[in-house]
Amino acid sequence: MRLDCGDGGGAHGGDGGGDVQGRDGGGDVQGRDGGGDGGGDDRGRGDSTAVLQLPAPGKINRYLRVLGRREDGFHEIETQFQFIAWADRLTFEALDSPQIRRIDRHDFALPAEDLCVRAARLLQAECPAAAGRGAVITARKTIPPGSGLGGGSSNAATTLLALNRLWQLGLPRDRLAELGLRLGADVPLFVRGRAALARGIGEKLTPQTPPEKYLCICIPAAVSTARVFAEFRPDDCGNRDNSGSGDATGRGDNSGNSGNRGESDAADPTGNDLESAAARLYPAIGDALAQLRSRGMNAHLTGSGGAIFAEFNSRTEANHAAAALPDNLPARVTPTLNRHPLADF
Numbered sequence: 001m002r003l004d005c006g007d008g009g010g011a012h013g014g015d016g017g018g019d020v021q022g023r024d025g026g027g028d029v030q031g032r033d034g035g036g037d038g039g040g041d042d043r044g045r046g047d048s049t050a051v052l053q054l055p056a057p058g059k060i061n062r063y064l065r066v067l068g069r070r071e072d073g074f075h076e077i078e079t080q081f082q083f084i085a086w087a088d089r090l091t092f093e094a095l096d097s098p099q100i101r102r103i104d105r106h107d108f109a110l111p112a113e114d115l116c117v118r119a120a121r122l123l124q125a126e127c128p129a130a131a132g133r134g135a136v137i138t139a140r141k142t143i144p145p146g147s148g149l150g151g152g153s154s155n156a157a158t159t160l161l162a163l164n165r166l167w168q169l170g171l172p173r174d175r176l177a178e179l180g181l182r183l184g185a186d187v188p189l190f191v192r193g194r195a196a197l198a199r200g201i202g203e204k205l206t207p208q209t210p211p212e213k214y215l216c217i218c219i220p221a222a223v224s225t226a227r228v229f230a231e232f233r234p235d236d237c238g239n240r241d242n243s244g245s246g247d248a249t250g251r252g253d254n255s256g257n258s259g260n261r262g263e264s265d266a267a268d269p270t271g272n273d274l275e276s277a278a279a280r281l282y283p284a285i286g287d288a289l290a291q292l293r294s295r296g297m298n299a300h301l302t303g304s305g306g307a308i309f310a311e312f313n314s315r316t317e318a319n320h321a322a323a324a325l326p327d328n329l330p331a332r333v334t335p336t337l338n339r340h341p342l343a344d345f
Contacts, residue, residue, distance in 0.1 A: 050094035052166055055341050056158040057087040058149035059189065060302040060309055062210060066232060066273040074201045075229055080269075081186075081202075082195045082210055083337040086217070088141045088151055090116070092162040095134030098124060106141040115156035115183055122179055123163050133167045146222030148303030150190070156183045157190030161345055193343030209338050213311045214318040216297070218331045220288035221306035223278060228304040231277040270300060278305040288329055297321060311336075 059081050067076040095101075100120045104110065116137050124130045137159065143151030160176045163169070173191060180187030185202040196205040278301055279286030285305055292299035297310035312318040315333060322331035 050166060052092045052162050054090055054092070054158050054162055054345075055087040056090055056143075056151070056154040056190075057337065057341060058084045058143045058147075058151055058154060059186070060084060060149070060215065060307075060336065061272065063269040063300075064272040064274060064303070065269075066237065070201075075232070076200065077198070077202055079198050079202065080196070080208060080210060081189050081198055081205075082212075083340055084149070084215060084217075084334045085337055086143060086149070086332060086334040087341070088139065088143050088155060090140070090155060090158050090162065091138040092159070092166055093136045093138075094166050095136060096132075097134050098132055099134040100124075101134075101136045103136060103138045104141075105138060108141050108145055110139075110141075110145070115152045115187075116159045119156040119159040119180075119183055119187075120163055122182065123160065123167070123169065126179060127167075127169050127171065129169050130163075130167050133163075135163060135166065144219055144222060146224070147219045147307040148223070148225075148301070148305045149217075149307050150186050150303070153184045153186035154190045156180060156187050158342065160187075160191060161342055165345070190340060193340035195338040210336075212336050212338055213313060214315045214333060214335050215309045215311060216292075216318045216322045216325075216331050216333055217307055217309045218288050218292070218325070218329050219307045220284040220329065221282040223282055223285075223304055223306040225304040227281055228274055228278050231281050232274060233277070236276040237273045270298070272301040272303075274304050275301045282306060291325065291329060295321070295324060 062080040062082055064077060064079040067078060069075050100117050102110075102112075102114065102117055116139060120135060120137065124133065139155065141151065141155075143149050143154075145151065157176075157180055160180055164171050164176060177188040177191045180191045181203050185200075188203050189196060189198065189205060192205060192207075194205075194207040195210060197208050198205050275285075275289070279289070282305065285301065285308065288308055289299050289301070292308065292310055299308050299310045301308050310318075310321065312321065315335070318333040322333050325331050
């Protein structure tokens with residue numbers, strides 16, 4: 001079953017938004033309906049013209065290798081990140097007091113101190129120029145938490161970029177990426193704004209240009225990343241596709257010169273070492289993968305799940321594939337992007 005595939009720059013959410021074009025066009029940023037944790041209080045509001053409306057796109061892991069467990073308990077990985085046009089929309093309004101208030105315009109349950117709020121507070125703590133600055137952050141989320149599509153990390157990165165501009169901090173992108181890493185391993189990816197090969201815990205980034213295609217995305221379960229990594233076993237890596245040898249473009253190089261390509265040594269690797277662990281914990285993931293693969297789709301898990309995706313060369317093909325799925329497995333179609341929409345912000 002196809003869900004709101006749209007015909008523009010990405011998939012459209014139920015509120016008319018959900019792509020990087022910001023087509024929702026509606027909603028206010030005042031929060032006077034008492035939504036979120038800010039209520040309806042408009043005291044301390046700064047210049048009403050100091051408002052930014054920005055996208056926070058998701059990502060996929062085109063492949064993911066787990067290379068080992070570190071002494072600090074984290075796992076070394078190798079993965080290829082690519083952005084997707086499916087995006088949350090965040091509105092930022094400056095305050096002339098140090099309050100950070102978040103207003104939710106969506107149906108997801110988020111903690112009061114989510115990554116947006118934590119990102120704003122981190123800037124306040126680390127930047128003397130941010131003293132006395134505050135903001136109202138209105139979140140219109142369409143990317144579900146626990147999907148492995150990076151919505152929370154993307155929201156944090158967009159918050160860092162937005163408040164750096166709104167508060168006139170002048171921090172370089174490298175510094176914002178350093179701060180982002182303190183919030184989460186994926187945040188620097190969204191700050192830097194380029195599709196990338198990632199190593200370490202995901203923070204060591206080398207820009208790449210994998211093919212931009214269309215995705216059919218299904219989310220059969222919301223997962224806990226910590227639980228999936230805890231469930232991971234070394235023998236879960238047995239079904240890797242490691243033909244060829246990779247290069248820095250993401251397009252492959254079969255010259256045999258492995259250079260600085262890392263442990264996977266794969267030209268166009270596919271698969272996800274966390275797939276078996278996720279399917280053991282969340283059987284709906286295994287069932288959904290089986291359904292897509294039985295229909296001829298080369299489906300894979302992204303991140304630790306629970307989203308799965310299949311790539312297509314055209315939107316038409318992706319739409320047809322999504323429409324053929326059963327009603328209990330709704331799908332969204334969206335293009336992949338090698339540049340974040342805020343890459344030059």
